[in-house]
Amino acid sequence: MTFDDVNTTDLAPSPPYVSETSQDNVKFFLIILLSFLGGLILNIMPCVLPVLSIKFASALRNEDRSVSQLRAGFLATAGGTVAFMWVLAFSIITLQTLGYAVGWGMQFQNAYFLIALILVVGLFSANLFGIFEVSLPSSWMARLSGRFGRGYVEDFSTGALTAVLATPCSAPLLGTAIAFALSGTAGDILAVFTAMGIGLALPYILTAVWPGFLSRLPKPGPWMMSLKIVLGLLLAGTVVWLCWVLIGVTSPTLTGLVLLGLGLIVPTARAYQVQPRRGLLWGMTAILGMTLAAPALLPNRPADATNSSASYWVEFDRSRIAREVSQGKTVFVDVTADWCITCKANKTLVLDREPVFGALGGEGVIAMRADWTRPDATVQSYLEAHGRYAIPFNIVYGPDAPEGIILSELLSVDAVLEALSTANLSAVPKR
Numbered sequence: 185m186t187f188d189d190v191n192t193t194d195l196a197p198s199p200p201y202v203s204e205t206s207q208d209n210v211k212f213f214l215i216i217l218l219s220f221l222g223g224l225i226l227n228i229m230p231c232v233l234p235v236l237s238i239k240f241a242s243a244l245r246n247e248d249r250s251v252s253q254l255r256a257g258f259l260a261t262a263g264g265t266v267a268f269m270w271v272l273a274f275s276i277i278t279l280q281t282l283g284y285a286v287g288w289g290m291q292f293q294n295a296y297f298l299i300a301l302i303l304v305v306g307l308f309s310a311n312l313f314g315i316f317e318v319s320l321p322s323s324w325m326a327r328l329s330g331r332f333g334r335g336y337v338e339d340f341s342t343g344a345l346t347a348v349l350a351t352p353c354s355a356p357l358l359g360t361a362i363a364f365a366l367s368g369t370a371g372d373i374l375a376v377f378t379a380m381g382i383g384l385a386l387p388y389i390l391t392a393v394w395p396g397f398l399s400r401l402p403k404p405g406p407w408m409m410s411l412k413i414v415l416g417l418l419l420a421g422t423v424v425w426l427c428w429v430l431i432g433v434t435s436p437t438l439t440g441l442v443l444l445g446l447g448l449i450v451p452t453a454r455a456y457q458v459q460p461r462r463g464l465l466w467g468m469t470a471i472l473g474m475t476l477a478a479p480a481l482l483p484n485r486p487a488d489a490t491n492s493s494a495s496y497w498v499e500f501d502r503s504r505i506a507r508e509v510s511q512g513k514t515v516f517v518d519v520t521a522d523w524c525i526t527c528k529a530n531k532t533l534v535l536d537r538e539p540v541f542g543a544l545g546g547e548g549v550i551a552m553r554a555d556w557t558r559p560d561a562t563v564q565s566y567l568e569a570h571g572r573y574a575i576p577f578n579i580v581y582g583p584d585a586p587e588g589i590i591l592s593e594l595l596s597v598d599a600v601l602e603a604l605s606t607a608n609l610s611a612v613p614k615r
Contacts, residue, residue, distance in 0.1 A: 212372075216379045219361040223383025226350045235346045236387060237415055251395050258392040260336040262385035264343025269381030270374075272347075277370045292523035293559050298430045299442050301348065306423045306446045308345075312416035343385065349422070350384055366573040425525075432522035432557040496545040500554035502566055508550050509581050514608040515550045516600075517588075519567060519577040521557040526593060527576040534595040543604055582607025 227236055291297045365376035382389075423446075430439045505515050518535065520527040534540055544551040554563045556575055567577055570590065578591040578600075585607040591599055 212375075215361050215364045216375060219376045219379035220383040222361060223350075223380040224386050226384050227387055235342065235349060240391075254395045255392045257336060257339045258388045258395075260339035261343035261346075262388040262392065264340035264345075265347045265385040265388070266343075266378065266381035267340070268344040268347035269377040269384075273374050273377035276366065277373055280370075290559070292429060292521070293433060293557065295430065295434050295438075298426055298433060302423055302426045302430065302442055303446055304345070305349075305419055305426065309416050309419035309423060312412045312419065343388065347381065347384060362574050367571060429523040429557070432555075497551050497553045500552045500563065500566075502562065504550075505552075505581055506586075509583060509586055512583055512608070513548050513550055514580065514582040514604055515552060516544055516604065517552045517554065517577075517579050517581070519554040519556055519563060519575050521555065521575060523557065524575050530576055530578070530595040534597055534600060537597075540597055540600050543601060548608070549604070580604055580607045584608055 361376050361380070365373045427439050427443065430442065500517065500519075505517070508515050518527075518530075520531070535544065543549065554560075554566070556563045567573060567575070570577070570579065570588075576593055576595075578595060579588040580591070580600075580603040581588045582604075585603075589603045589607055591603055
């Protein structure tokens with residue numbers, strides 16, 4: 185056989201193959217850009233803004249720091265933010281390698297995580313109210329200063345806390361990117377979470393590059409006392425929200441027990457000012473004891489997936505959906521959780537208000553609510569079947585849409601009513 189007899193088209197990929205590769209690269213770039221922008225926008229969300237404000241207020245208060253120290257401090261904060269994202273990424277990769285299904289925000293289903301976060305944020309709030317001022321023993325500070333520089337451990341921890349608190353606010357901004365990462369390779373996960381962390385840390389990075397920005401902020405004065413009170417109230421509100429989430433995960437009694445523990449830790453921290461070594465020992469013992477023992481003290485309360493002011497909500501039953509649709513009915517599914525702030529916003533602003541409220545309770549409409557506050561394999565597999573790994577998730581089924589119409593993370597009245605109408609024209613009349 186001569187060279188002329190060879191079909192040269194068999195020696196190279198066809199143009200569609202090249203086109204698909206190019207499209208994949210563009211999609212990957214857009215996902216990374218979306219992750220970065222989503223992380224940046226998270227800085228103005230109510231979960232993150234208090235911590236960001238505390239960091240800048242602290243920098244204004246520490247005027248004795250040199251420019252190089254300020255730069256290093258803000259870089260340490262940025263490093264803490266990105267480092268937490270890396271820890272989260274590698275944890276997800278490890279769990280997936282071991283065969284576990286992983287979804288975004290699942291750490292808020294863990295009672296140990298919630299208790300530890302309540303204690304940490306509660307102490308931050310008490311600190312801002314001036315109840316106590318915590319600093320490590322002088323011997324510890326000397327060692328840390330020699331290894332990591334002045335105050336850089338605290339800066340790093342502030343960045344990590346920023347990333348932790350950003351998680352429940354991220355769904356409307358990062359849902360697509362998170363779904364891409366969790367359904368992709370380990371490299372996809374690491375790239376998306378890194379871009380997200382850099383976006384979230386960008387204010388700290390820019391301040392490190394241009395520390396003169398701090399000189400444009402108002403000078404320290406009496407206004408900072410008012411700011412501390414406002415920030416303290418915001419963090420106290422965060423504690424209340426975390427307690428609400430913990431009630432859904434465990435029980436009201438256990439949550440009260442955790443608050444009692446926090447009430448014991450705060451005066452212990454104040455006593456630390458007088459006798460640092462003994463106060464530190466008591467505080468660490470109290471935190472460790474409450475974190476380890478509290479979840480085991482009381483049984484979990486029974487699940488209540490239909491806890492709502494609207495009596496028409498029924499418990500999620502995946503097998504029932506097709507049956508109801510075959511009978512000519514419309515099925516609206518709402519996957520939610522107590523720790524999902526966007527879910528609460530959708531419920532308050534759209535689902536529990538007219539005209540959506542009346543439409544969901546109308547004849548021929550079945551409203552199902554799937555509660556993902558606590559781990560639930562059925563709910564998680566349902567999300568994964570639709571290529572979703574985060575909530576909120578809302579979908580409408582009907583005779584004219586048996587595969588379902590998926591709604592955006594942020595609901596609107598028009599979008600919900602239009603989906604109900606499209607799924608089954610006879611169930612909900614158009615306005």
